[in-house]
Amino acid sequence: MESLYIIKIGGNVIDNSESLHRFLEAFTKLKGHKILVHGGGKVATQLGETLGIEAKMVDGRRITDIETLRVVTMVYGGLINKNIVAQLQRYGTNAIGLTGADGNFIKARKRPVKTIDYGFVGDIDDDSVNAKGISALLDAGFTPVFSALTHDGEGQMLNTNADTIASALAVGLSGLYKTTLIYCFEKKGVLKDIDDEDSLIREINPERYDELKTAGIIHSGMLPKLDNAFKAIGFGVQAVIIGHADDLGKLGDGASFGTRLSN
Ligand SMILES: Nc1ncnc2c1ncn2[C@@H]1O[C@H](COP(=O)(O)OP(=O)(O)O)[C@@H](O)[C@H]1O
Numbered sequence: 001m002e003s004l005y006i007i008k009i010g011g012n013v014i015d016n017s018e019s020l021h022r023f024l025e026a027f028t029k030l031k032g033h034k035i036l037v038h039g040g041g042k043v044a045t046q047l048g049e050t051l052g053i054e055a056k057m058v059d060g061r062r063i064t065d066i067e068t069l070r071v072v073t074m075v076y077g078g079l080i081n082k083n084i085v086a087q088l089q090r091y092g093t094n095a096i097g098l099t100g101a102d103g104n105f106i107k108a109r110k111r112p113v114k115t116i117d118y119g120f121v122g123d124i125d126d127d128s129v130n131a132k133g134i135s136a137l138l139d140a141g142f143t144p145v146f147s148a149l150t151h152d153g154e155g156q157m158l159n160t161n162a163d164t165i166a167s168a169l170a171v172g173l174s175g176l177y178k179t180t181l182i183y184c185f186e187k188k189g190v191l192k193d194i195d196d197e198d199s200l201i202r203e204i205n206p207e208r209y210d211e212l213k214t215a216g217i218i219h220s221g222m223l224p225k226l227d228n229a230f231k232a233i234g235f236g237v238q239a240v241i242i243g244h245a246d247d248l249g250k251l252g253d254g255a256s257f258g259t260r261l262s263n
């Protein structure tokens, strides 16, 4: 089985053009098949504000009414995606920018309304990734760059958390490739003390995760990230790493970095 890296970059990396460029250069140097997934929630919030649309987040997910859906479609599928693709071309990666609707690569279902109506937010079912289609792109030498958008197959675009997209792609492709899922963000990994970069936790298993949650050491955006990461491990993804975008180059050198998840 060939290897595949699925790498997600977080909003704080996208927002800082120097770290984004360092990351894209390191990404280009990584050998073998790879897929990039990006969010951009911060940029969507900022643009929404200038248009008079206030961001509402619940449990790390954006309440996406029709106006917000228009903004995120423009920001994730357009502005951010196309700029990343253009920068990757400059570094020599033949990137192709995609949403889940392109090639029917990722289908989702509008999140059902329970206590909260999230609006046009998509949840991805286990068998909703078109692994063969994505594999055809990889075999043709393209590097797919996915934004945080999916579709429902009925003509409706849906906003979908980028961490969830990365995890769903990793699970969907793990039957075809030896898949490593890497979440890159602006910290060294999961930290014991969020303000101390030297307090990196090198490995976490589900029991330790429960302890860290109960102790309040892991919170906010790290919770859905780790939930997605453990799901991926449970469904056959070879390895999951959470680490600093600047440390991606260490992977090519064979050195370890960040927090590694185990089951
Ligand atoms: N123990 C922890 N270690 C590192 N980060 C943590 C921890 N607990 C919570 N966080 C928060 O999680 C955030 C990452 O989640 P999020 O903002 O969703 O990531 P992304 O930038 O990848 O979208 C960090 O910026 C940090 O504020």
Ligand SMILES: CC(=O)N[C@@H](CCC(=O)OP(=O)(O)O)C(=O)O
Pocket (backbone or CB within 6 Å): 009, 010, 011, 012, 038, 039, 040, 041, 042, 044, 060, 061, 062, 072, 121, 122, 148, 159, 160, 161, 162, 163
């Ligand atoms: C449904 C939902 O919440 N979608 C996310 C998608 C973007 C994202 O995931 O961006 P980061 O990775 O930068 O946080 C949002 O609109 O914020």
